[in-house]
Amino acid sequence: RGAEGQAMDLAGRHVVVSAGGTREPLDPVRFLGNRSSGKQGYALARTAVARGARVTLVAANSELPDPAGADVVRVGTATQMREAVLKAAADADAVVMAAAVADFRPASYASGKIKKRDGQDPEPVVLVRNPDILAELSAERPRPGQIVVGFAAETDDVLANGRAKLARKGCDLLVVNEVGERKTFGAERSEAVVLAPDGSETPVPFGPKEGLADIVWDLVADRLS
Ligand code: CTP
């Protein structure tokens, strides 16, 4: 046990956590982004350090302070996140994709600022798909026995959407959050359920993001041992 009586059940393990939201540039001053604050990923990184893991935090556009004891790799776009996550995953025991990765990016980048033209409507923004990092990790398992965890924010039939997404992605655990006006994005507290391919559902009570993080690490530690 560590300093505060914390179980050091991730000692000797390397875990990779992605956090924040990717930004996809249109021109030097504009981007397509999302509202992810990075809080959940940073909480996962802090709790993993407390449980003895070596932690690589791949952080996209978050303003939160670096978690003490974690190696922080800063990225901007989904493409950069993919490179950084795959590199860190090569020797990782677990990868947790808490980042909000942009599904699409502008098909082209204007190296100069896009200007208005008198009396003319703007050109439409054409988008292309970004790589799906979680699906790629799940399919390729850079290290045998590696545990891969995804996050999903869902509306409507949250559990059915979560089950379908778990199957589609092929990961070992999927943390499903219900999103609404004041839920999840930027919030300090959350409520979720963790789905596994064996059909199990682990409810996560409403509470601070550290609580959810510890439940994720409990489930990961079970699967690693
Ligand atoms: N994810 C990823 N790469 C992407 C998109 C998402 O690795 N290009 C990861 C996220 O980090 C998250 C999980 O996949 O852990 C689920 O993200 P989500 O946006 O819910 O899944 P999508 O397949 O993009 O589905 P949707 O169409 O509902 O956005």
Ligand code: CA
């Ligand atoms: Ca998505």
